[in-house]
Amino acid sequence: MILVTGGLGFIGSHVVLSLLAQGQEVVIVDNLANASLQTLERLEYISGMYIPFVKIDIRNTPALNKVFEQYSIQAVIHTAGFKSLEESVLKPLEYYNDNVSCMMSLLRAMQRTGVRTLVHLSSLTVYGISSLELDEETPYKFAYPNPYIKSQQMVEEILRDTCSTDSEWRVAILRLSNVVGAFEHGVLGEVVNQLPKNIVPLALQVAAMQRDAIELQSSADTADGTVERSFVHVLDSCEAIQKALIWLQDKYGVCEAFNIAGEVHSIKALLQEIENVTQTEIKVFDAQEQRKELDQVGSSSQKALDVLQWQAKRPLKQMIEDEWRFYQNTLNNR
Numbered sequence: 234m235i236l237v238t239g240g241l242g243f244i245g246s247h248v249v250l251s252l253l254a255q256g257q258e259v260v261i262v263d264n265l266a267n268a269s270l271q272t273l274e275r276l277e278y279i280s281g282m283y284i285p286f287v288k289i290d291i292r293n294t295p296a297l298n299k300v301f302e303q304y305s306i307q308a309v310i311h312t313a314g315f316k317s318l319e320e321s322v323l324k325p326l327e328y329y330n331d332n333v334s335c336m337m338s339l340l341r342a343m344q345r346t347g348v349r350t351l352v353h354l355s356s357l358t359v360y361g362i363s364s365l366e367l368d369e370e371t372p373y374k375f376a377y378p379n380p381y382i383k384s385q386q387m388v389e390e391i392l393r394d395t396c397s398t399d400s401e402w403r404v405a406i407l408r409l410s411n412v413v414g415a416f417e418h419g420v421l422g423e424v425v426n427q428l429p430k431n432i433v434p435l436a437l438q439v440a441a442m443q444r445d446a447i448e449l450q451s452s453a454d455t456a457d458g459t460v461e462r463s464f465v466h467v468l469d470s471c472e473a474i475q476k477a478l479i480w481l482q483d484k485y486g487v488c489e490a491f492n493i494a495g496e497v498h499s500i501k502a503l504l505q506e507i508e509n510v511t512q513t514e515i516k517v518f519d520a521q522e523q524r525k526e527l528d529q530v531g532s533s534s535q536k537a538l539d540v541l542q543w544q545a546k547r548p549l550k551q552m553i554e555d556e557w558r559f560y561q562n563t564l565n566n567r
Contacts, residue, residue, distance in 0.1 A: 239313030321381035410463035422559030495545030
């Protein structure tokens with residue numbers, strides 16, 4: 234059985250459904266801070282299965298211990314945590330507390346119960362460096378002033394230090410680029426709240442005439458003035474997780490990181506693709522306060538190809554089409 238933390242969130246719910254489709258047994262833990270029980274209902278409806286779910290904050294180590302004691306867990310996929318670079322600047326304490334404390338609690342519970350297999354979802358921004366050629370040997374820029382990035386750097390250091398003291402551990406760190414898309418046929422996707430934290434849901438709100446325009450940062454040192462980012466389909470991400478789990482099966486004493494990235498596009502190019510898919514003008518206005526951001530974040534993901542035999546397959550157009558289809562379904566209560 235596989236434990237998925239944050240299993241009712243956007244990425245976590247897709248991980249759960251993809252694991253079930255592969256015949257795996259899954260148990261979900263989530264504190265519902267960024268999710269709802271409607272997602273659990275949708276997962277059970279799609280799969281036709283009862284899915285064990287425990288509502289806990291994984292920072293509550295005694296409660297998490299009980300989950301490990303109740304279920305026969307062989308591996309953990311950790312998708313829980315706060316993920317917004319912009320929000321972390323406003324709420325640094327919350328980000329350090331949530332992301333770092335979650336990992337500390339999870340590792341303690343795993344150590345106590347003898348579970349040593351973990352796939353941790355990190356971010357391609359963890360390097361704190363502007364580059365389209367990031368690889369796993371690129372050193373961190375620890376001084377980069379962003380609490381989310383620093384919290385992920387700390388988490389990865391904690392994982393490496395833990396693995397170095399116990400050869401039974403087998404850990405894969407997947408550094409994801411910007412995840413977009415939805416499950417096929419619009420049956421599962423990102424549940425968008427009124428104030429989304431990511432650019433794609435914001436743009437879809439404009440396309441659905443729920444928002445007039447979106448604020449655009451336009452001071453990046455790039456060809457069109459907007460930051461350039463790698464984008465990967467959520468289902469490609471799920472396939473990377475499955476391949477990482479298979480790769481870990483016969484490994485011991487490993488803690489390996491893999492960049493999981495797809496096509497690189499500027500934010501302006503992304504918005505143009507959203508306009509093409511939705512057949513709607515996405516109105517923008519220049520931000521009054523221009524933030525300092527990483528101008529470029531991208532990777533070839535060569536290590537993932539060489540070791541895991543993984544590479545991104547779905548193009549940006551499909552990512553937007555799938556996410557827009559699900560968004561329209563939710564607007565129509567489907």
